[in-house]
Amino acid sequence: MAGGGDELKLLGLWASPFVLRVKLALSIKGLSYEDVEEDIFGGKSELLLNSNPVHKKVPVLLHNGKPICDSQIIVQYIDEAFPGSGPSLLPTDPLERAVARFWAAYVDDKLLASWLQSGKSKTEEEKAEAFKQTLMAVENMERTFNECSKGKPFFGGDSVGYLDVTLGGLVAWLHAAEKLHGVRLFDATRSPLLEAWLERFGELEAVKVVLPDVDSLVEYAKQRQAAEAAAAADAGGN
Amino acid sequence: MAGEKRKGLQLLDFWVSPFGQRCRIALDEKALPYEYLEQDLGNKSELLIRSNPVHKKIPVLVHDGRPVCESLIIVQYIDEAFSSSSSLLPSDPYARAQARFWADYIDKKVYDCGTRLWKTKGEPQQQARKEMVEILKTLEGALGDKPYFGGDEFGFVDVAFVPFTAWFLTYERFGEISVEKECPKLAAWAKRCGERESVKKNLSPPEKVYEFIATLKKKFGIE
Numbered sequence: 001m002a003g004g005g006d007e008l009k010l011l012g013l014w015a016s017p018f019v020l021r022v023k024l025a026l027s028i029k030g031l032s033y034e035d036v037e038e039d040i041f042g043g044k045s046e047l048l049l050n051s052n053p054v055h056k057k058v059p060v061l062l063h064n065g066k067p068i069c070d071s072q073i074i075v076q077y078i079d080e081a082f083p084g085s086g087p088s089l090l091p092t093d094p095l096e097r098a099v100a101r102f103w104a105a106y107v108d109d110k111l112l113a114s115w116l117q118s119g120k121s122k123t124e125e126e127k128a129e130a131f132k133q134t135l136m137a138v139e140n141m142e143r144t145f146n147e148c149s150k151g152k153p154f155f156g157g158d159s160v161g162y163l164d165v166t167l168g169g170l171v172a173w174l175h176a177a178e179k180l181h182g183v184r185l186f187d188a189t190r191s192p193l194l195e196a197w198l199e200r201f202g203e204l205e206a207v208k209v210v211l212p213d214v215d216s217l218v219e220y221a222k223q224r225q226a227a228e229a230a231a232a233a234d235a236g237g238n
Numbered sequence: 239m240a241g242e243k244r245k246g247l248q249l250l251d252f253w254v255s256p257f258g259q260r261c262r263i264a265l266d267e268k269a270l271p272y273e274y275l276e277q278d279l280g281n282k283s284e285l286l287i288r289s290n291p292v293h294k295k296i297p298v299l300v301h302d303g304r305p306v307c308e309s310l311i312i313v314q315y316i317d318e319a320f321s322s323s324s325s326l327l328p329s330d331p332y333a334r335a336q337a338r339f340w341a342d343y344i345d346k347k348v349y350d351c352g353t354r355l356w357k358t359k360g361e362p363q364q365q366a367r368k369e370m371v372e373i374l375k376t377l378e379g380a381l382g383d384k385p386y387f388g389g390d391e392f393g394f395v396d397v398a399f400v401p402f403t404a405w406f407l408t409y410e411r412f413g414e415i416s417v418e419k420e421c422p423k424l425a426a427w428a429k430r431c432g433e434r435e436s437v438k439k440n441l442s443p444p445e446k447v448y449e450f451i452a453t454l455k456k457k458f459g460i461e
Binding site: 068073080 | 338
């Protein structure tokens with residue numbers, strides 16, 4: 001339902017939380033697009049390499065052939081380029097926008113970064129430290145949810161906003177990680193508000209249609225782990 | 239004291255910080271009066287900790303008692319909260335996305351690589367040198383033949399990158415990189431920006447940046 005003459009193409013990877021973030025934004029705004037799956041590990045397409053020559057990463061959104069890169073920049077772009085479609089993701093007040101941007105950056109730079117680190121850590125000590133950082137980040141997000149939502153269902157208030165979409169990219173992996181490692185990151189004792197948010201967010205129609213299948217993600221994670229182990233072995237190890 | 243809600247703008251900052259300078263330049267470009275509060279990063283003030291409890295870092299802009307953190311977020315805030323004066327970000331959504339992309343690139347690459355240039359020696363330093371040249375060439379490519387990153391007007395990306403031009407001398411002396419030689423268009427852009435009042439007033443003199451880093455190197459025992 002994009003405006004006449006608007007062609008949207010998303011270069012992505014079904015398992016990527018960053019790509020999911022963009023799909024969530026497109027879905028919530030009611031925008032149709034062509035979903036192009038990139039073979040990230042097999043061989044990136046010419047289109048991807050030409051569209052994102054600097055980082056060579058997904059997601060890339062092509063709007064009438066013009067590329068926009070980086071999930072958070074893409075989401076802001078979608079919000080600004082299609083103001084009439086669906087709800088506004090970013091608030092109108094400049095201070096609230098600054099707060100939303102701050103916490104969106106925090107999701108990637110702190111929460112996701114330490115969570116990924118805990119998965120990649122070689123020693124038990126490193127893992128424990130990274131996980132500790134992750135839990136601290138969850139605590140901060142819980143407090144932020146409380147402050148931003150002001151008793152309403154979403155970070156954005158009554159309707160889904162920028163921060164919901166940003167954190168929303170992690171939803172499928174949060175469920176997959178629980179199946180893989182038995183750890184529930186947003187759990188009832190540590191972060192009851194986030195636990196409730198996760199459930200509520202996942203129930204939205206616009207979200208359900210784009211969420212990747214959790215069991216498939218679990219399989220994918222196992223395959224990736226095996227592939228990386230094999231590559232490390234081939235490289236001769238340390 | 240708690241409960242004190244000062245009216246107006248205050249900037250919690252550290253004199254040599256390129257991130258803080260971005261904010262100072264933006265404030266001056268918009269002709270906004272503000273109170274500059276130099277912070278002692280070795281002994282952080284209660285105001286700083288209270289204003290940025292999550293990261294405890296500068297810069298922090300406090301507007302009518304409410305803090306805004308992270309330099310690029312602060313610059314966007316200044317642009318949006320004081321929208322009547324000339325815009326730093328373009329109005330077209332695609333151009334805005336491009337501006338944000340390059341500002342983010344500068345954020346993720348320049349400072350980190352620059353730090354490795356003076357903090358390391360031998361192979362890691364050679365690697366940092368190679369990376370920095372690549373980063374600068376990439377930015378030069380983005381600039382192209384335009385007078386400024388955004389086109390004809392000084393804007394968001396220029397604000398994001400210009401404070402680092404005061405570090406070119408330091409990169410040259412410690413990292414053996416001549417920006418003039420490797421990226422002449424970028425060097426010309428730096429000179430052009432340096433003629434603006436807001437930039438002249440707020441960038442640290444390159445020799446002072448060099449002295450500051452030289453002192454840090456001694457402190458960390460890096461010969």
